[in-house]
Amino acid sequence: MTLEVGVLGYRFMGKAHANAMARLPMFFPDAPEIERSVLVGRDEDALTEAAARLGFVSISTDWVEVVDDVDVFYNLGPNHVHREPSVAALEAGTPVFCEKPLAPTLEEAGVMAEAARAAGDDVPAGCAFNYRFVPAIRYAKRLLEDGDLGELRHVRGRYLQDWLVDPDAPWSWRNDAELAGSGALGDLGAHTVDLLRFLVGSDDLAGGIERVSGHLQTFVDERPVEDDDGETRPVTVDDAYSAHLEFENGAMGTIEASRFATGHKNDHTIEIHGSNGSLRFSLERLNELEVLREGDRGYETILVTDENDPYVDHWWPPGHVLGWEHTFVHENYEFLSAVANGHAFEPNFDDGLAAQQVLDAIERSDDRGGWVSP
Amino acid sequence: MTLEVGVLGYRFMGKAHANAMARLPMFFPDAPEIERSVLVGRDEDALTEAAARLGFVSISTDWVEVVDDVDVFYNLGPNHVHREPSVAALEAGTPVFCEKPLAPTLEEAGVMAEAARAAGDDVPAGCAFNYRFVPAIRYAKRLLEDGDLGELRHVRGRYLQDWLVDPDAPWSWRNDAELAGSGALGDLGAHTVDLLRFLVGSDDLAGGIERVSGHLQTFVDERPVEDDDGETRPVTVDDAYSAHLEFENGAMGTIEASRFATGHKNDHTIEIHGSNGSLRFSLERLNELEVLREGDRGYETILVTDENDPYVDHWWPPGHVLGWEHTFVHENYEFLSAVANGHAFEPNFDDGLAAQQVLDAIERSDDRGGWVSP
Amino acid sequence: MTLEVGVLGYRFMGKAHANAMARLPMFFPDAPEIERSVLVGRDEDALTEAAARLGFVSISTDWVEVVDDVDVFYNLGPNHVHREPSVAALEAGTPVFCEKPLAPTLEEAGVMAEAARAAGDDVPAGCAFNYRFVPAIRYAKRLLEDGDLGELRHVRGRYLQDWLVDPDAPWSWRNDAELAGSGALGDLGAHTVDLLRFLVGSDDLAGGIERVSGHLQTFVDERPVEDDDGETRPVTVDDAYSAHLEFENGAMGTIEASRFATGHKNDHTIEIHGSNGSLRFSLERLNELEVLREGDRGYETILVTDENDPYVDHWWPPGHVLGWEHTFVHENYEFLSAVANGHAFEPNFDDGLAAQQVLDAIERSDDRGGWVSP
């Protein structure tokens, strides 16, 4: 049976997922057979062009019927259109793969997670935190689960970009509280929080995040509308955030993100110190993991491209590095396999909600000027 | 018009090129339309499986008819089968894309280059030196051509692998002089020599390589045959080589490669010092280029993933790194565009021959124990 | 005139300063002439041995008379003996060089700063924040003062050590609130706060720190007494801290320190992002500064060992790297020159107090669970 996939959104994320789906047969031959069936959006011309380029059979400007018709629904639109179509799909029994952050607000995320639970385990509702599928991150998780780092003491996450440094960089939906929910916090922080939850958020490791203290900042209050002479719109989200975390076992976390970190393009780093070892990861060198184990005196720089490394046997020989897009192939493989087999998939909407709870707590903390619990 | 492509070889290189061809429509929409038409090999069962996985319409165990039938012929077989089918294809007026090194011996390479010249400019004969198509390498070439590094003084190339460190690693055709021509020299050195020719081998830069002095070494003389109890076969090629180069303008080069560099998987580095600046590149961090320009005090580490960087606008936003395989997409795009438009393509068979002349000179120098000219 | 220097403390810091003083004549010939006159402590035998080794003329077990007799008094004892002898010296009109942090409590630091102000400008009272005297840090300050980084957005400081990771590491005065004031916060955080104040704390840059939010943690509550069978003492200070900062211009800061960062020995890093550029510094590679300026695409790794670099002309040719101890030579040169010339010296006791105010605010914030002003 071929799974018919409907996809809402045809820009950056649309391209990333379409590419991932297109590559499955050659590299993951045991992935379910799928068809890029229908591409959903509002602008028919743009849709037509994108569908041809991205390999979709048809287009639709109405998601309502699509979510019912297809076997799987991908929601890759802006944050404010995550809830409605995703819930509708789940109510129709259609598995959903939704981009992160799950929703602009915690309330909406709660509704979505509730809908996913109601749909049941055989209707997977995935939240597309693709960085869980970097081989080096999977490798790090193995080390942590095997206890190689001992009891956790410190976790650190930092996501730096610089595309808003110029005060004349144009306004977009990502600068608007209504459309995006939050700024660097939701866009970048969601990734960081999810990775930390994935890596250390189990009872054997640091457990959950018990309380947070947050700081949000908007450096530039209004921005010009692109191609519009002189009009500006207000920036109603954060340009940067930072937060302390305290985990159940007492471990400390410090996380931050910025769109004003001059010279940094997509610099997401994770660092963890445990009683027996430490590790470091950086997205811009995503094939590498730095690991310090008991008895070591310094970090070992591991190129995670050996055939025993997670997912790597599907690709190329050792030392032939992968890129950012491969994380999408891996997550599509896992998600679509879960759909085909009626298995559970993680990260799911509850993971999306949990990340959102942390982000929301960071915002509440910033409002109150004090610690809060997620 | 759709170009029908015939491909000889379905292992590592077969997969790399099939993937590249498959990805063109989504990322390089102006690439010519092609069909992965026929996959050529000897073992029908393996061929059938590979053709299905790699997206080929049909299979053939006889290259003789294929080279005539198809619009383009890819020769991705072991080195000793490069000459005959490639020459046949060219004689039939079929453009050829052949993996490197062009041939096991200089003589065969000469025959192939002659055939390519005879076929004429509108029958492109490409030699698949994929590292010319790394965005950071293209960027480096721009800097060099713009004279940013001044007069060249030193070039350095090093290609380190470690898959033969274990004396019990099994024998393969890559260890045999008849089948492979040479060892690390031909397999890895060909890449280094081609990159140096590409980057500095023009009259405005260092010009050509005037003389070479080479050193070849075989550390382990025989190796066990895989799955064969106790049988061994002799290693008749080099495990490692090093060479000095002298360029026309007096610039000095030192190059080397090894399959015995413990801990290094696919570590190809290039370093260049000119009178006004320097640069460094490492394949295991292929998204980065280190550049030191006039007035700089240290190397600037550039992430070559901006939209103005070579080929990058076809892919993802800044900071979303590419992998090894993208070099194949770029070279396939350029080669197939050349075929469709009847343009010349570089690197061509003359480039393959030129690299071979340098490799051959290194071997002759090692034999004689003195400098020789390529 | 030869300055007679009295020094309280003969362990780690005693050795570092004695060495610095000993090296001045050869490398800073214009430094004032000094005599390592009297070494002060409690244990006469240990003092005698140390005085011989460190080149002191005499010893004393009573600081009271020393602070009056000498021309300069160095207070290098544990934090809880900073106040009394320093104040006594200043009241006697004797210049004081005191190790950091200035005092265990803000109140004591206030008393000391008051005494320094009362003593007047021609009685320098220095606080020995040696990292201000790293050539790379001075170079960074020049860049910042010249406006090369534009308006500041983010500062980041992190000081990681691991000597308490083992729960059986012995108790010392550094684990005691009475004797040390605080733990990682005072010991390591004082350095970070001072460096940030030095680098960005002027009106033209980010201005002062307007508010802070802090988090302190003690991972191991009691530790064995060394060489004592089974006795333990409570750890009454923090093992690690983290804090957010907000500067007057809205710039955000995140700082932290730990004695539980497995694998890190003395890893103090500073990172700054401004609207036009960024910089990074790491103490374990203290000869290097990474700088990204307007128009650059990545960080330039500068080896700050050229003869025009701060202090470097006193030492060795370019590329001959300096070590940690050289920072003490530079600060002793500046402090003793100030004493000899009756000039002001920075960092002074007001700088020590200012750092302390920030540390105190971090502790208060941790107590209250909310933001506070220093």
Add this chain to the structure above:
Amino acid sequence: MTLEVGVLGYRFMGKAHANAMARLPMFFPDAPEIERSVLVGRDEDALTEAAARLGFVSISTDWVEVVDDVDVFYNLGPNHVHREPSVAALEAGTPVFCEKPLAPTLEEAGVMAEAARAAGDDVPAGCAFNYRFVPAIRYAKRLLEDGDLGELRHVRGRYLQDWLVDPDAPWSWRNDAELAGSGALGDLGAHTVDLLRFLVGSDDLAGGIERVSGHLQTFVDERPVEDDDGETRPVTVDDAYSAHLEFENGAMGTIEASRFATGHKNDHTIEIHGSNGSLRFSLERLNELEVLREGDRGYETILVTDENDPYVDHWWPPGHVLGWEHTFVHENYEFLSAVANGHAFEPNFDDGLAAQQVLDAIERSDDRGGWVSP
């Protein structure tokens, strides 16, 4: 008994050794007592100033009497004055510490080594290859001697500087064959060859260097005389060299040095690959050693500043990095201890001669255009 030390030369090396001697009592209390007794040179005014600054009791413009009078003689003059005073001192039974390279020519080096042998074991004749005394290099040697790297396959050494890149950089004795013997080869290559001999030149490791193939180049043929209007002098030594080495066990070496490596100040790197592991060292980060051992997947970056590391217990706590000059303190400690105790010291004149033999072979090879034996 106090050893009276006479030192010929008061510039760069004079300062480095005077500093080293001055620091011994505080950091190496078991070093023999010494007096910086007499400083030898030709220019009385300059000598007087230098003696005061460097802490010498007296000066002399005639080395002839000095070598007889003192207990130890340091020869830190230019290469062409190494032989005569050193031989005279040895003939007078005075231990000698001579800077590297031992002599401008192999013949002179042979005479010196002969004189050292004639003087006997209790008259140490040291050749000041200071890089043997970097803690990380000593640590590397331990690993090699313990067999941690297995059988050696590749060694690599590279010493890059850039002070002659500018064709108008002034002429100095270092550019003259008579005065210096050779250029980059003798000045920089001597260090590389000695380090490789120290690290791998034993029968248990790679053994000695069996044959070499060399390449010398002079990029700029004449240079202006400083402060002299328009006069130039010829450059009669190499600006850069490269060489292949073959060791007794078949291991391959590639070494090179340049004064034209734009952007590199004092960049001396050593890399070694054995059948079980690899290591890397870089002088500009001399506190670090990168090590890959059996079972490791990547290099571990070790900060060689722990108290168990060679010489480190004499200095500062872990993570408090040392500088270039500390290598001189270590070698002076070892040399002077050998003198005081009548022990042998290494590296001695035979080591200096052995390095010279390799350098001479590289020059001969360059002349002949073929391999030669040292």
